[in-house]
Amino acid sequence: MNKEDLVVKEKQFITRAVHAGERADFSNVNSVVTPIFPSVGYTFADSNELDAVLGGEQPGYVYSPRYANPTIVALETAVANLEGAEAALALPSGMAAIHLALLGAGVRAGSHVIAAADVYGATYTLLQNIFTELGATVHLVDVLDLAEIKRILKEVPVTAVLVETISNPLMKVADLPQLAALAHTHNARFLVDNTFCSPYLCNPIRFGADMVIHSATKFISGHGDVMAGLVATTNELKNEMVRLNKLLGSSLGPFEAWLTHRGLKTLPLRMRQQCQNALTIATWLQNHPKISQVHYAFLPDHPQFDLMHQLSGGKGGGAVLSFEVRGAGKPEIFALMDALQLIQPATSLGDIYSLMLYPAISSHRTLTSDERHSLGIGDGLLRLSAGIEDAADIQADLAQALEIV
Ligand SMILES: Cc1ncc(COP(=O)(O)O)c(C=O)c1O
Incomplete structure (x- = not known):
């Protein structure tokens, strides 16, 4: 009988129905596969520990998944590893990942963004409608036209350059090393939607990308049964996205994270x-x-x-x-x-x-x-x-x- 059961043993039936069996000590359960943790809240030894975790002085989980969740952290760790990134952040869809990556890169009213004109249709509309309505200026370019991209970078202060490794549906391939060099020469962040390659075919960070975005709905999960998104990046940029996302609340569920991680293995x-x-x-x-x-x-x-x-x-x-x-x-x-x-x-x-x-x-x-x-x-x-x-x-x-x- 665990500690919790001893506490509730003598309580009324309705109270026992709620608490009995919960919060067992799992420290000796060495499961091979990461379990699904659906819990929103977490308990602590005492209020000092809760205070320390909430204050960020001690690692731990307090409110999940909007802040952090162990099942999701396992997926993020795996994707960061496979992309050769310091960190990764999981989101509920590829579109949520693109949206948050742009915000995390610093795109706001008054910012300039360069994007490949043939990005995924919803990305195109997100940029052209929502970000433009919010006051950003979006420059849509042919990803192969490096001279035009250079001209815009010289002309205006660009916050982010966004391309897809392989474009959809015409399969143009972006010259990641050259685009990264161009973006960085002009202090712009280089964002790559790597969905079509997956981390198996290409790791854009090796070629200079600051943020690598995936619709994990596609190859990463692979079985057509889950919608998810991921951004692989530096610790600094992940922290900024986490800060924003605590307010935006665009969280992947632990069940979807688990399915995505299972798919990733193959x-x-x-x-x-x-x-x-x-x-x-x-x-x-x-x-x-x-x-x-x-x-x-x-x-x-x-x-x-x-x-x-x-x-x-x-x-x-x-x-x-x-x-x-x-x-x-x-x-x-x-x-x-x-x-x-x-x-x-x-x-x-x-x-x-x-x-x-x-x-x-x-x-x-x-x-x-x-x-x-x-x-x-x-x-x-x-x-x-x-x-x-x-x-x-x-x-x-x-x-x-x-x-x-
Ligand atoms: C290249 C690319 N990026 C992003 C997305 C959006 O991903 P999701 O549907 O998971 O939001 C898609 C969807 O088809 C895509 O093809």
Whole structure:
């Protein structure tokens, strides 16, 4: 019987129902896997200890997950380790991670931000609508146009430069070392959304990034059953984000943190298979008569093929590719999507399942048709996220669906 049970032993039934069995001493329970700690509150030896923890003079948990939580700390420790960062912060979605990273980097009213024009649709809208409405100036650029980025950095004081390692859906690869050098020469923070590479393919901190952002909903969790976000960064920048987030209250739940951490363990195995599958499908599609263009960074004719090799250490070009169905518009693309049998026409990427997405109606839906076309996202463009299935089965499903068009 634990101490708590002795205290409540003689209490009334209703009191015992609430307290009996709780707050046992787990110090001799050496579980292999980190447990899920759903507790919001924590107990202390006495009020002096509580005071010391609340005051930050002693480590400990007081209020979770908005302040900190042991299950979430385990995930953050793992991701910091895999990204080669001092620290990481978990958040309830990739969008929450991008929002907090921008605030943590110091973006406020009057700040200038440079962002790749073809960032994820919601990131684009977050910048263009919310941050702009709040008084920031956002400069949207072609991530490959280093001269233009340099010109803006020289012209105005830029707080943050935000790019994606591999852009979505056109698979442009950002020159992280050059962009980091440019940003730092002008005292701007360099933020990299590394979702498409995952920490397995690329660690942007090695190339100079100050903050590495993930939609952990994708490859990190990997099974399409949890929404989460992460920012890997320095202790200093994490502390600043924690300070802000205690007020913003954008907290990942411990159950989601646990699922994300479980998925993370098989990241390298999944990613290896998914990269191989994506390359096989991309190579096959390149020679398909109904396909006019394939975008995949590990195809030898991709303009940033060498850069992708450099950033990934030759490990791969990621699991995601996109392709233009020759002469197709919305009706043909809908028919193709509806004919798929194995590949799931679902709005995500990075799962163990192969997923097909039509950017015009999903990831880039919030953009106007003109904005989409100016980015090169036409009405016949489809995005495939290769899963871990056998490549031949993915290919056969796509082949029969292309027959319909
Ligand atoms: C590159 C990229 N960043 C961020 C996000 C947003 O992540 P979440 O959906 O977890 O908020 C996504 C979502 O698709 C994404 O593709």
